[in-house]
Amino acid sequence: MSAGTTREPALRTGPPTKRDVLLGPGDHELLLRLLRTPTVGPLEAGSGDGPTRLWQAQRAYALAADTLGMRVVHHACPPSASVRRDDVPSVVRHAAEDPSFLAQQPSLVLRLGPELPPESTVMFNVHLDTVSGLEPVTFDGSRFTGRGAVDAKGPAVALLAGVRAAACRNASIGRDVAVLVQAVSGEEGGAMGTYGTRPLVEAGFTGRLNVFCEPTGLRHLPRSTASMTACLTVDGEDAIDDRPDAGHNATVLLGFLAQHLARALDSPAPGGRVCVAGLHTGDLHNRVYGRGRLLLNLSYGSAAEGASFETAVAEAVASGVREFGERFASCREFGRTARDAAAITRLEWIKRGLPCLDNADPWCEAVLETAGVARWPDHEPAFTCDAIWMDGVPGAFTTVLGPGLLDSNNAHARGEFINLADLDAFASTVSGLLIAFAEQRSPA
Numbered sequence: 001m002s003a004g005t006t007r008e009p010a011l012r013t014g015p016p017t018k019r020d021v022l023l024g025p026g027d028h029e030l031l032l033r034l035l036r037t038p039t040v041g042p043l044e045a046g047s048g049d050g051p052t053r054l055w056q057a058q059r060a061y062a063l064a065a066d067t068l069g070m071r072v073v074h075h076a077c078p079p080s081a082s083v084r085r086d087d088v089p090s091v092v093r094h095a096a097e098d099p100s101f102l103a104q105q106p107s108l109v110l111r112l113g114p115e116l117p118p119e120s121t122v123m124f125n126v127h128l129d130t131v132s133g134l135e136p137v138t139f140d141g142s143r144f145t146g147r148g149a150v151d152a153k154g155p156a157v158a159l160l161a162g163v164r165a166a167a168c169r170n171a172s173i174g175r176d177v178a179v180l181v182q183a184v185s186g187e188e189g190g191a192m193g194t195y196g197t198r199p200l201v202e203a204g205f206t207g208r209l210n211v212f213c214e215p216t217g218l219r220h221l222p223r224s225t226a227s228m229t230a231c232l233t234v235d236g237e238d239a240i241d242d243r244p245d246a247g248h249n250a251t252v253l254l255g256f257l258a259q260h261l262a263r264a265l266d267s268p269a270p271g272g273r274v275c276v277a278g279l280h281t282g283d284l285h286n287r288v289y290g291r292g293r294l295l296l297n298l299s300y301g302s303a304a305e306g307a308s309f310e311t312a313v314a315e316a317v318a319s320g321v322r323e324f325g326e327r328f329a330s331c332r333e334f335g336r337t338a339r340d341a342a343a344i345t346r347l348e349w350i351k352r353g354l355p356c357l358d359n360a361d362p363w364c365e366a367v368l369e370t371a372g373v374a375r376w377p378d379h380e381p382a383f384t385c386d387a388i389w390m391d392g393v394p395g396a397f398t399t400v401l402g403p404g405l406l407d408s409n410n411a412h413a414r415g416e417f418i419n420l421a422d423l424d425a426f427a428s429t430v431s432g433l434l435i436a437f438a439e440q441r442s443p444a
Contacts, residue, residue, distance in 0.1 A: 040132050043095060043189025044188055069174060078199050118395055119395065121177070123210045125197060126155055127197075142419060143418070145416065150418040157423065173435070215406050216402050224387040228309065233291075235344050239287070239290065248288075249289070325339070357391045371432035387400050
């Protein structure tokens with residue numbers, strides 16, 4: 001249905017109830033098609049993932065959206081300038097040195113209705129890229145499984161069903177109220193939306209109310225942490241297993257520092273979390289590895305917390321290196337590593353300096369309340385997603401909202417799934433908040 005086309009009168013008004021079944025066979029087939037289309041982000045891709053097919057997935061999504069009157073207003077690769085900023089993670093900058101990297105990372109923007117001012121627009125953002133590790137795709141009539149089922153191909157399909165239901169029930173949606181849908185790449189793999197969501201936000205594809213579709217158990221979360229990644233590198237000399245004392249044992253040094261940092265950085269800031277991971281030196285048993293690295297990923301809820309984390313990490317690394325030197329100085333096999341620990345250990349930042357989101361808007365929050373959307377409790381920690389790029393956008397309120405939960409639905413893990421009932425509930429929620437927005441619309 002094209003924008004401006006006269007719609008049949010709705011059989012009833014008001015938002016649908018959670019009991020409504022809004023996803024039909026066509027929606028089921030779309031989700032299965034998206035789940036079967038590999039869209040692993042190139043920063044995540046492993047040997048068994050194969051090439052990403054984001055172009056194909058987004059075209060299938062746009063074709064489905066066209067049936068409800070949404071038109072494509074943007075479908076392109078990100079500009080190369082988007083990855084040449086100081087706050088772009090180093091892993092992204094290095095990957096983008098290959099022109100094919102950005103060429104396979106398009107983002108799509110769909111619009112229902114005319115181009116209206118932001119105060120008359122609702123924007124939804126959903127990512128179609130996934131983490132690595134392809135999963136069997138199944139649907140038993142009540143549950144979908146597959147990589148991206150909950151994060152976030154399932155929510156993407158339910159989103160369209162919700163927009164369709166709202167437009168059928170309220171003729172002003174698509175006429176007096178515009179709906180934007182950003183279907184982006186570059187959310188996973190540590191890209192942090194720097195070349196997916198951020199360019200779209202800076203191009204003005206935003207609204208008065210902006211909803212980022214991530215699993216929240218259908219509670220809206222007007223906050224998003226950011227994260228930074230530290231890399232601890234040991235650059236020493238290898239040795240044969242018959243003379244382990246002759247080299248630097250990066251495995252023992254980094255293993256010690258992993259435990260030291262885990263203890264020293266345990267909950268240093270109320271809004272932050274620390275993930276100690278990615279320790280690697282080598283795979284064989286008959287040699288001493290003198291080189292290796294350890295990764296830390298740290299989330300934070302404010303710029304002040306981020307700065308505090310940076311200081312805490314530097315201090316914890318320094319104290320850990322000193323303690324290692326003292327504890328292992330008299331050990332036959334590790335004496336050289338202990339003496340040289342400070343000289344061969346280096347702390348680098350792969351990612352830092354990203355913004356956080358923490359916003360409020362009584363009018364938009366009242367729209368969500370009218371639609372029956374519960375608020376994420378303030379005492380529960382937030383998580384990191386592309387919503388950070390809405391920080392400071394004038395006249396805009398942003399929240400995170402979606403079906404399922406990251407942990408309960410095995411996002412980023414084996415056995416990722418989403419229940420059809422949860423997708424229907426999300427579609428109903430989307431429909432309800434669009435209708436509430438249209439009925440309560442007022443100047444920003």
